Amino acid sequence: MLRVAAGSSSIRPCLARGKGPVQTLKTYLPSQTTPSKKRRTVAIAERSTLPTVFSRLASSAAALSRPQPPVTHHEQPVHELKPALHLPVTRIDDRKVVVGWDDGEWSRYHNIWLRDHCRCPECFHPITKQRLVNTFDIPADIRPAEVNSTPEGLEVKWPSSQPHTSLYPWSWLRETSYDPVLVPPRTAEKILWGSRIQQAPPTVLYEEIMAGDEGLFKWLSNVDQFGFCFVSGIPPAAEATEELATRIAFIRETQYGKFWDFTSDLAKGDTAYTTIALGAHTDTTYFTDPCGLQLFHLLEHSNGAGGATLLVDGFYVASILKELHPAEYELLSSVQIPSHAAGEPGALFTPTPKSGYPVLRHQDGELFQVRWNNDDRSVMKGLKPGIVEQWYDAIRIWHKLLTSEDSEYWVQLAPGTAVLVDNHRVLHGRSAFTGKRRMCGAYLGMDEYRSKLTVLAEKYAPTRPPEVSQQPGVNRRSIWSPLL
Numbered sequence: 038m039l040r041v042a043a044g045s046s047s048i049r050p051c052l053a054r055g056k057g058p059v060q061t062l063k064t065y066l067p068s069q070t071t072p073s074k075k076r077r078t079v080a081i082a083e084r085s086t087l088p089t090v091f092s093r094l095a096s097s098a099a100a101l102s103r104p105q106p107p108v109t110h111h112e113q114p115v116h117e118l119k120p121a122l123h124l125p126v127t128r129i130d131d132r133k134v135v136v137g138w139d140d141g142e143w144s145r146y147h148n149i150w151l152r153d154h155c156r157c158p159e160c161f162h163p164i165t166k167q168r169l170v171n172t173f174d175i176p177a178d179i180r181p182a183e184v185n186s187t188p189e190g191l192e193v194k195w196p197s198s199q200p201h202t203s204l205y206p207w208s209w210l211r212e213t214s215y216d217p218v219l220v221p222p223r224t225a226e227k228i229l230w231g232s233r234i235q236q237a238p239p240t241v242l243y244e245e246i247m248a249g250d251e252g253l254f255k256w257l258s259n260v261d262q263f264g265f266c267f268v269s270g271i272p273p274a275a276e277a278t279e280e281l282a283t284r285i286a287f288i289r290e291t292q293y294g295k296f297w298d299f300t301s302d303l304a305k306g307d308t309a310y311t312t313i314a315l316g317a318h319t320d321t322t323y324f325t326d327p328c329g330l331q332l333f334h335l336l337e338h339s340n341g342a343g344g345a346t347l348l349v350d351g352f353y354v355a356s357i358l359k360e361l362h363p364a365e366y367e368l369l370s371s372v373q374i375p376s377h378a379a380g381e382p383g384a385l386f387t388p389t390p391k392s393g394y395p396v397l398r399h400q401d402g403e404l405f406q407v408r409w410n411n412d413d414r415s416v417m418k419g420l421k422p423g424i425v426e427q428w429y430d431a432i433r434i435w436h437k438l439l440t441s442e443d444s445e446y447w448v449q450l451a452p453g454t455a456v457l458v459d460n461h462r463v464l465h466g467r468s469a470f471t472g473k474r475r476m477c478g479a480y481l482g483m484d485e486y487r488s489k490l491t492v493l494a495e496k497y498a499p500t501r502p503p504e505v506s507q508q509p510g511v512n513r514r515s516i517w518s519p520l521l
């Protein structure tokens with residue numbers, strides 16, 4: 038879900054309608070064989086505690102006109118309307134098991150898929166959450182000997198040649214249903230912003246973060262929503278800043294070192310180590326996997342001026358480009374950009390593939406990464422001749438939007454306040470400066486950041502209680518966690 042922060046753009050009216058650029062979640066269209074989705078009403082008062090209880094229509098002719106699945110031995114024939122615990126209808130259907138839900142949906146699970154996803158302690162390690170069953174020992178044509186709907190879930194008895202009983206909780210089956218997809222992937226709400234974010238930039242107190250995981254969760258949740266978050270009240274020292282960074286995860290070491298403390302002395306072969314202005318960019322575009330987070334803390338700036346920090350929400354600017362210049366958006370989403378870091382004699386970094394990656398990267402139609410550093414861009418050898426000028430037109434429009442007054446958020450950092458930036462979304466830069474300026478900080482890996490946020494969210498914002506109680510002595514994480 039994308040939302041545009043208040044007053045963020047002159048074109049807001051066209052964005053405001055849908056509360057900003059709204060993600061279009063794929064909508065599943067059931068196959069012809071799927072019975073009507075008309076809701077079945079609950080005929081019997083008693084309902085199980087199961088999150089989804091299949092209930093059967095008792096009387097409406099409309100329901101009976103619908104093709105009914107064959108009655109199996111555990112279904113209550115419609116004429117017997119005695120109170121009973123109603124569970125999802127299940128049946129073996131050649132190479133699949135079919136589950137009928139109380140909302141009229143039907144899910145189909147391939148037999149091989151079910152056997153491969155058994156989570157009993159023999160098949161799935163309860164502590165390490167790793168698969169133990171040998172997928173390749175499962176006969177390709179495996180077929181259940183029996184399926185039963187039980188209050189705990191779908192019970193599958195596998196044939197005597199492979200004797201085994203599996204149990205799949207109903208809500209796990211619903212969550213993982215792929216034919217059809219019943220629960221679309223959850224994406225955290227992103228709040229897109231322009232220059233007016235300066236009125237209320239996300240900020241967390243250093244002491245709150247250092248005091249415990251709740252403060253850390255608040256900090257990272259802000260980064261997840263806004264793409265950046267300030268930390269105020271930090272002791273103006275490199276040591277405290279490094280300690281702050283490692284609250285998230287181990288620091289990602291690069292050719293610039295682990296924790297960096299830099300100034301304009303060209304100690305490293307990069308213009309960051311000079312006094313020149315740096316336009317809005319994301320870092321390490323020359324890595325196959327650009328660094329995930331970047332922490333900046335200005336420790337000193339004396340005898341000079343300038344050196345202001347620039348932040349631009351790449352997702353916000355991309356949403357405007359998509360709205361106003363769809364053809365250029367498409368070019369920035371497809372043309373690969375090669376990149377390099379060649380300022381150190383002992384290193385020459387380029388990504389794999391060497392042809393690089395587009396500025397705007399998508400998964401299932403959703404923008405998930407912005408990669409843009411025009412200074413580090415290599416020779417555009419891969420451009421098709423027929424689109425060279427269009428591509429330059431596209432990056433010119435992109436640059437114009439990035440550098441518009443509406444997009445740029447300028448802030449003068451000072452000792453004691455750091456900023457943590459999602460380097461896959463928010464571009465940063467700085468104005469030229471004079472005098473002695475000392476900046477420290479660190480890179481963190483995207484996977485390490487997402488892991489920490491996920492673990493904190495399990496504790497402070499669980500999406501649902503663990504499906505089944507844990508085996509004693511194992512870690513708190515459910516073997517049925519939707520995150521696995």
Ligand SMILES: C[N+](C)(C)CCCC[C@H](N)C(=O)O
Pocket residue numbers: 293297299307308309318319320321322410413
């Ligand atoms: C942050 N630190 C000063 C260590 C290095 C900056 C490197 C910047 C480089 N041009 C890039 O975009 O990756």
Ligand SMILES: O=C(O)CCC(=O)C(=O)O
Pocket residue numbers: 309315320344345346465466467476
């Ligand atoms: O010096 C700064 O404020 C930022 C430098 C920069 O853009 C970088 O290190 O990537």
